[in-house]
Amino acid sequence: MTTTHMIVLPGDTIPASSLPISTNPNKALTLGPGLRHIPPNTIKATISGALTTDVRKNATWIEYNSGRYQPSPSDLVIAIIASSVSESYTCTLTPYAPPTTLPHLSFESATKKTRPVLPLQSLVYARILPFSRYTTPELTCIDPSTGKADGLGPLKGGMVFDISLAMARRLLAGAKGGVMVLEMLAEKLVFEVAVGRNGVIWVEGGNVTVTLKVGMAVQEVDRGGLGVEGQRALVEKVLRGL
Template identity: 35%
Template sequence: MPLVLPGEQISAQHVNLKLGPGLLQQPSVDGKSPIVSTRAGELHHSANRSKWWIDSNSRRYVPAPQESVIGVVIARSGENWRVDIGSAHVASLDGLAFEGATKRNRPNLKVGSLLYARVSLAHKDMEPELECFDAQTRKAEGFGELKGGFLINCSLRMCRLLMDPSHFLLPLLGSRFPLEAATGVNGRVWINSKEPRHIIAASRCIEAVDPDGGGMDEAGVKKFLSSMDV
């Protein structure tokens, strides 16, 4: 993947173009809206070239619209909740931003509750906003409160690897034992299984595969799981 520096123009074009972290579309000039990089890193795009982003070794998550994140409720503010998503600013979650939510029927979230949410609004001068449904279908589609399980903190790079369907780790773990998982691009992974030993095994494997940690490959993970009798 090509390396880019801040300020470089990116030739990203698509009918349904979506820009991720590190890319910014500037105001239109002479009918053109150039896309420039805002950070140094590797330029990536999806298989159909509709999604573009820059992968850098950043330690802090920078919110971008449409991204999936895992947040922790830290306070209630009127009819809204304040949610920590690991970014510079706390995010806001409207009480009606859930499937089927009404003024009389709202989720009963408490301080410390975990959420799998989508960033609906992100701007460098504003607090990010979250919602717990798919914007097109208005259905939960897996978003909402995460009950039970265990939260793992890892690198932003590791989260993007886990969200790639072709990555080996989650399918490998799922072939060994029943496992639920939710991955946020903000450096957090939630896993759940009926047996605590399986949760421990999954969390240790994620830490071992993390490029900022051990960087273990598939063969190493299989050997690692065998040593734990899983």
């Protein structure tokens, strides 16, 4: 469960009382976007936004609106295969983000003989591994805690729709993010979605009409800042048009 504590400004020191308290003493605190650790025990904000924590993941970060995506460890992203070399793919997250790499064997049960062969411009749903400012971000399609794909991997068919970074964060937060349109549509329609923190949503509705309607509904909520009642009215409009 995520919790928002307060609004912070660049240079603010984060009080210990606002940090998550993990039930696992061996699990280190994970700092996400907008926070910097200053040894030995000081954590400062580097951007303005809402300080947010996730106790289950023992993680904290700053939610903020930004027009340009910056890769961050643990982010779920939708990547485009740009090229392939001997042992990895080079992937694009956005036109402005640095390229990332995806090892050929970073798929569930992959071996040199069974790994997926992905053509250029293919889409993959992946997670960003920890990296330093001096290294190229690396992606994986395996959950390290289970060794399984758990929903990650190549995305086949469907369409992608651009959304704001704030909307991507809200969708990944589920109902707690205030975006109910997908849950409402799923009560009447069958479709799959994958949300990338890099400002992309992939939708597969089984046919072009459903796919377009679902993706464009999410974009309309994003543009209009619709609340729950506005989203309910939008869903009714979409269903009438099918």
